[in-house]
Amino acid sequence: MPKRRRWEANQDGDGRGHAATDPSQGVPGDPPGGIQAPPREPQRTEPGDVARGTGGGGTRLPRPMARDLAGGDATRDAGGGGTGEAAARRRAILQRLAASPGPVSGQQLAAAFGVTRTVIVHDIALLRAQGEPILATPAGYVLNRPAARHTWQVAVLHGPELETIRRELYAIVDQGVTVRDVIVEHPVYGELRGLLDLRSRHDVDRFCRQMEATRAEPLLTLTGGPHLHTLEADDPTARERVAAALRDLGFLLEDAPGPLCTKLIPPPNP
Numbered sequence: 021m022p023k024r025r026r027w028e029a030n031q032d033g034d035g036r037g038h039a040a041t042d043p044s045q046g047v048p049g050d051p052p053g054g055i056q057a058p059p060r061e062p063q064r065t066e067p068g069d070v071a072r073g074t075g076g077g078g079t080r081l082p083r084p085m086a087r088d089l090a091g092g093d094a095t096r097d098a099g100g101g102g103t104g105e106a107a108a109r110r111r112a113i114l115q116r117l118a119a120s121p122g123p124v125s126g127q128q129l130a131a132a133f134g135v136t137r138t139v140i141v142h143d144i145a146l147l148r149a150q151g152e153p154i155l156a157t158p159a160g161y162v163l164n165r166p167a168a169r170h171t172w173q174v175a176v177l178h179g180p181e182l183e184t185i186r187r188e189l190y191a192i193v194d195q196g197v198t199v200r201d202v203i204v205e206h207p208v209y210g211e212l213r214g215l216l217d218l219r220s221r222h223d224v225d226r227f228c229r230q231m232e233a234t235r236a237e238p239l240l241t242l243t244g245g246p247h248l249h250t251l252e253a254d255d256p257t258a259r260e261r262v263a264a265a266l267r268d269l270g271f272l273l274e275d276a277p278g279p280l281c282t283k284l285i286p287p288p289n290p
Contacts, residue, residue: 109133110143114152114163123160123217157217158227171252172259173203175273176266177245180238182228189224191265192251197258203248204239214239216249246273 112133117124126144130137144161148154153164174192178184192199199218206212218224231238240247251262266272 106143109135110147113140113143114147117154117161117163120162123157123162125160128160155215155217157215158230159217159223162217169254170256170259171200171250173248173250174262174266175246175248176271177247177273178240178269178271179245180241182231185231185238186224186228187269188266188271189218189227190221191269191271192249192262193218193220193224195258195261195265196253196255197262198252200250200252202239203250204243204246206242212239212242 113129116129116132126137126140129140133140144154144156155162155164176188178188189199199216201213201215203211203213216227218227230236251259253259263272267274
């Protein structure tokens, strides 16, 4: 009984088997001419699956890589959506901030654009890295507006109780003055600054509610009480009114060494 022949790969690398013996000597049941290689099932390909070489052949790549090379899929970024979609969203965020009369929270932006708040934080970080003047305040994001005609700093000293902080901030905004920030001096990090942008009692109340809800410690706890505020006003007499109001409360820091209690800041160059 004739032996079945083994198959060997041919030398040209096409993957087809050839009999090692004379193909004319078949075995019972073999087709004429000897045992034939089973037909090779064609493999389906999609555009971009094969990167063509100079020899006309192709090397199969992992499908995601092949699609990237062929431009089949838009590259997606961590900001949610493809790069075009994310860029359009960031432009819309800028337009929304520019049109808003007040701060817009990250949660509001996330709801408006159908993404998570983490995506909005990512978008804002990219926009700021590109030079957009976006400020993150306790009430939300705002576009940095030009400074008022008169800008100065005031040094104050009081305890960390929330109602004490409220009284201090009321005394300032009641004079038509904006509290831009709070500044403390840290023994390791140096000057630490927290943006506030408080313009009214409504803003102060919202800030205090947020402090209470988050149980956050005020920055003044890092220094035991002394801190600075950067203030802005269009009225040049507001500085003296603020100093008088804080002095009546016993909060004005007038005799301590270091920064002056009403340190004038020169206006920005036009």
